[in-house]
Amino acid sequence: xxxxxxxKLVYIISMVLGxxxxxxxxxxxxxxxxxxxxxLFMICMTLLRWRFPQLKWSxxxxxxxxxxxxxxxxxxVMFAGxxxxxxxxxxxxxxxxxxxxxAAALLAGLCGAFLGLWEKERERGLNQRDSEVERYYExxxxxxxxxxxxxxxxxxxxxxxxxRISREIHDNAGHEIVAAYISLxxxxxxxxxxxxxxxxxxxxDAALERLDKGVNKIxxxxxxxxxxxxxxxxxxxEICERFPKPVDFKVFGDTSKVPxxxxxxxxxxxxxxxxxxxxxxxxxxxxxxxxDTTPNIARLCVENDGVLTSGSPGVGPDGSxxxxxxxxxxxxxxxxxxxxxxxxxxxxxRVICVVPIGGIKCGY
Amino acid sequence: MTIFKFALRRGLFSxxxxxxxxxxxxxxxxxxxxxxxxxxRQGIFLIAMAVMFGGFFMAKGVQNxxxxxxxxxxxxxxxxxxxxxxxxxxGAAVPMVGLTALISAxxxxxxxxxxxxxxxIFLTYTFLAMSSVGLSFVWSSLFKSKEASSGAFGAVMTxxxxxxxxxxxxxxxxxxxxxxxxxxxxxxxxxxxxIMLDYGEFSQMFWLSMLAMFLFTVAFILFGAKRxxx
Numbered sequence: 001x002x003x004x005x006x007x008k009l010v011y012i013i014s015m016v017l018g019x020x021x022x023x024x025x026x027x028x029x030x031x032x033x034x035x036x037x038x039x040l041f042m043i044c045m046t047l048l049r050w051r052f053p054q055l056k057w058s059x060x061x062x063x064x065x066x067x068x069x070x071x072x073x074x075x076x077v078m079f080a081g082x083x084x085x086x087x088x089x090x091x092x093x094x095x096x097x098x099x100x101x102x103a104a105a106l107l108a109g110l111c112g113a114f115l116g117l118w119e120k121e122r123e124r125g126l127n128q129r130d131s132e133v134e135r136y137y138e139x140x141x142x143x144x145x146x147x148x149x150x151x152x153x154x155x156x157x158x159x160x161x162x163x164r165i166s167r168e169i170h171d172n173a174g175h176e177i178v179a180a181y182i183s184l185x186x187x188x189x190x191x192x193x194x195x196x197x198x199x200x201x202x203x204x205d206a207a208l209e210r211l212d213k214g215v216n217k218i219x220x221x222x223x224x225x226x227x228x229x230x231x232x233x234x235x236x237x238e239i240c241e242r243f244p245k246p247v248d249f250k251v252f253g254d255t256s257k258v259p260x261x262x263x264x265x266x267x268x269x270x271x272x273x274x275x276x277x278x279x280x281x282x283x284x285x286x287x288x289x290x291x292d293t294t295p296n297i298a299r300l301c302v303e304n305d306g307v308l309t310s311g312s313p314g315v316g317p318d319g320s321x322x323x324x325x326x327x328x329x330x331x332x333x334x335x336x337x338x339x340x341x342x343x344x345x346x347x348x349x350r351v352i353c354v355v356p357i358g359g360i361k362c363g364y
Numbered sequence: 365m366t367i368f369k370f371a372l373r374r375g376l377f378s379x380x381x382x383x384x385x386x387x388x389x390x391x392x393x394x395x396x397x398x399x400x401x402x403x404x405r406q407g408i409f410l411i412a413m414a415v416m417f418g419g420f421f422m423a424k425g426v427q428n429x430x431x432x433x434x435x436x437x438x439x440x441x442x443x444x445x446x447x448x449x450x451x452x453x454x455g456a457a458v459p460m461v462g463l464t465a466l467i468s469a470x471x472x473x474x475x476x477x478x479x480x481x482x483x484x485i486f487l488t489y490t491f492l493a494m495s496s497v498g499l500s501f502v503w504s505s506l507f508k509s510k511e512a513s514s515g516a517f518g519a520v521m522t523x524x525x526x527x528x529x530x531x532x533x534x535x536x537x538x539x540x541x542x543x544x545x546x547x548x549x550x551x552x553x554x555x556x557x558x559i560m561l562d563y564g565e566f567s568q569m570f571w572l573s574m575l576a577m578f579l580f581t582v583a584f585i586l587f588g589a590k591r592x593x594x
Contacts, residue, residue: 027543033572036546040579047586 006122007115011083014111015046018076025072038070046080056084067101074104082112140332147336154261168221176214183207232263233291236270240289243274248286253293262355265333266291266300269341269353272326273302281306281349293357300353327351367438367448371455375422384418385463393467397474404475408485408557409530411467415489416550417521418463419496420503423456427504427513449501449589456497464489484560484570488553491577495549498581501588529554549580 022039025031042062049055059081066073184207190200233255240247258266270289277284284306292299330353331341339355375381389411396404426449429435438448468486471477477485507513525531527541528550534542545551556573559565 023547026546027540030539030543037572037575037579040576040583044579044583044586047583047590051586051590 007083007119010115011079014079015076018073018079019043019046022073022076035070035072038065038073042066042073042076049080049084059084067095067098071098071100074101075108078104078108079111082108083115143329143332144336147333150264151261151337154259154264158260165221168224169218172221173214173217176210176217180207180210180214183210231260232258235263235267236289236291239267239270239274243287244278245284245287247274248288250289251291251293253291255291255293255298257295258293258298258357261337262298262357265330265337265339265355266298266353268333269300269330269351270302272330273351276324276326276351277302277304277306296356298355298357302351303348305348365451367443367451368455371425371452372459374425375456375459378421378424380421381418384414384421385460388414389463389467390470393470393474405561408561409554412489412492412550412553412557413525413530415460415464415467415493416496416524416553419456419460419493420500420521422460422493423452423497423500424504425455426452426501427507430504431508431510446589453497453501453585456500457494460493460497461490464493478564480566481560481564484556484564484566487574488556488560491574491581492549492553495553495577495581495584498584498588499549502584505588505590524548524550527551529558534558546576549577552576552580 019039019042022035026036026039045058045062049058059077063074063077063081066077183203187200187203187207190196190203233251237249240249274287277287281304284304286303286305288301288303290299290301290303292301327341327343334341334353334355337355339353342350342352342354344350344352392407392411392414396407399407426435429438435448439445464486467489468477468482471485472479472482503513503517507516527537527545528548529537529545530550534545534551534554537545545554552573556570556577559567559570559573
């Protein structure tokens with residue numbers, strides 16, 4: 001479709017109008033045939049300049065020919081000249097020294113100046129818009145990079161945490177248990193000789209003591225490793241319990257295989273969805289949160305019966321979903337780990353986040 | 365030149381083009397031969413009309429390509445719009461020139477046209493056919509839907525035929541219609557044929573008519589080549 005706000009369109013309309021008026025003059029006043037041919041020639045030249053803008057200087061040729069043979073068409077030519085910034089068109093005025101030509105040049109000059117300013121302003125606006133769009137895309141790409149980096153960091157954290165746990169067990173509890181094991185083995189050999197049973201008892205006690213120490217150290221290690229905040233399903237349940245309205249929270253499947261970074265995305269998704277319920281569907285009576293996990297995917301579905309009507313915030317005029325920045329960001333986060341986020345406007349409003357688990361490659 | 369070959373083949377084997385460019389002119393020449401009073405004025409104009417329509421249909425392949433999505437597939441390859449257009453133009457123009465030459469030659473042999481008259485008629489038909497091909501390009505670039513194209517085609521062609529002097533002699537037309545008709549290339553073809561029929565020589569007005577048709581052709585082709593095809 002035509003962009004109705006371009007100086008180029010105004011130029012095209014004015015040229016069509018100009019040639020239209022010349023045609024009407026040809027029909028109505030039965031002008032001499034030279035006028036007709038000049039008009040036809042000018043149409044060709046205009047189309048040529050339209051096709052090859054680098055030939056804009058040729059407007060000058062039109063101008064000279066018109067001034068010589070058909071001054072009526074000068075307005076059209078002047079307008080073209082001014083549009084293409086051919087200020088030396090003014091030379092025509094000096095050459096022919098005609099009041100009509102001067103008036104035409106003045107009018108065209110004013111129109112040309114107006115069009116020039118308009119075009120400059122429009123170009124500036126377009127450049128600004130382009131740079132803003134570029135910045136937006138840069139930010140978006142940066143965001144996706146950061147999200148991908150987060151996923152990697154999460155995975156590295158898990159690996160390093162495992163290494164730390166194994167080190168903790170090996171350095172502390174491991175030695176005690178091994179020492180207890182060796183003591184018990186020695187004691188077992190002594191027990192075979194009835195004469196030496198008494199001498200085996202200190203060894204046995206020492207092994208028990210070491211085992212006790214080992215158990216205590218494991219208990220301490222476990223106590224130190226336990227997170228302060230809840231993780232996984234517990235965290236999601238806690239969010240639902242803290243919500244001011246009753247939330248029907250259900251979990252299906254084995255959630256132990258869901259990686260930590262996936263829980264992070266699901267948690268953010270739940271938070272945003274419940275916040276949206278408070279903001280846009282405060283009249284909702286039933287809120288349901290379901291988590292389904294299979295060996296391959298984890299699916300979070302947040303559902304409420306406070307469906308919005310057309311024109312409400314977040315709903316387009318045709319009733320379709322128009323996600324805000326929160327859900328858009330979530331969509332990016334889900335996409336960064338290979339998942340997706342969908343919004344369903346049915347009888348109930350649903351936000352569904354599906355994220356792959358179990359070795360599926362993450363990222364866009 | 366693959367596109368040119370296909371355009372040529374498509375133009376030559378199109379049933380409409382065969383009827384308009386082959387059957388109708390041949391039938392008209394035979395009818396002119398059979399006419400006892402030797403007045404073939406009307407026949408010349410009717411052949412011109414057939415050539416005009418024939419030229420239009422010869423280059424209609426571009427429009428069909430555009431509507432059926434063939435153009436999109438062609439332009440996916442290493443082919444520019446310019447190459448596609450000029451090869452199609454050539455594919456339509458070459459057979460039209462050949463055809464008008466053939467019609468003129470048949471007229472020269474069968475109807476005993478004088479050499480100057482034959483040459484004049486050949487030039488007129490050729491320039492008219494070229495402007496029709498150009499108009500067809502404009503048509504292809506303007507219309508995307510077949511229904512709209514067919515509807516507008518009927519209206520415009522009826523208008524052109526009525527105003528051009530093919531049906532009503534130009535000197536019988538009121539000034540308003542005469543000058544309105546001059547805004548279409550067919551009017552100038554009609555003028556040129558009238559000059560050849562009346563005087564049988566290349567007058568200044570004849571060459572001006574050729575120039576007008578040439579300028580119309582250039583304008584049509586430039587317009588048709590500028591507009592986006594897909």
